Amino acid sequence: MSEAFVCSVCGQTHEGLPTQWAWKLPDLVWAIPEGDRESAADFTEDVCAYDGRFFIRCVLPIPFTHQADFFGWGVWAEVGRSTFLRYLDLYEADGSTEPPLPGTLANVISLYGAPLGQPVLIQFGTASERPMLRLTNDDMSPLAREQRAGMGADRHHEILKALGAL
Known part of the structure; x- marks a missing residue:
């Protein structure tokens, strides 16, 4: 029996297991009541500005050890004004030749206990790619350790079950 899932974006059935999970907005902006959100914050699917703060949607990759590719956490990073601009x-x-720039995690990834404000490095990509996030080398959190070591098939299934995706 092959595994498949229905994509929440396109509605199509795809073979295999989901390899990404994303937040629509930074937690700070998502917490604004829905009726007030659009007037309080300026946002698209890729960028967000709210109350003098700036956010970029990125991918925090966790490499697979059992297959090529990675699991992508679609999270937001809070960045300074100059990085945003x-x-x-x-x-x-x-922008892939740009040096990595600092930011902080703007979504809680509860499966790792990853807090808001965890330092990250942002690597811009090509025009068709979201920026990639890397946790800092001195970060010893469970998320950083897994980003460095990768995840196997059992861990991939564990994450999908915890997210309700299986």
Whole structure:
């Protein structure tokens, strides 16, 4: 029996197991009552500005050890104004040669106990790729350790079950 899932974005059935999970907005903005959110914050699927704070949607990859590719946590990073503006400058260009820039995690990944404000490094990508997040080398959190070591099939299933995706 092959495994498959129905994509929540396109509605199509895809073979295999989901390899990504994403937050629609930074936790701070998601907490704004739905009726007030659009007037309080300026956001798209990729960027968000709220109350003088700036956010970029990124992918925090956890490499698989049992197959090629990675599990992508689609999270938001809070960044400084200059990083935000640089990202906007490069939005339709190849920013992959830019040096990594600092930010902080703007979503709680409860499966790891990953808190808001955890330091990250942001690597811009090409115009068709979201920026990638890497936790810092001195970070010894469970999330950082798994990002460095990777996850096997059992852990992948464990995460999907915890998320209600299986």
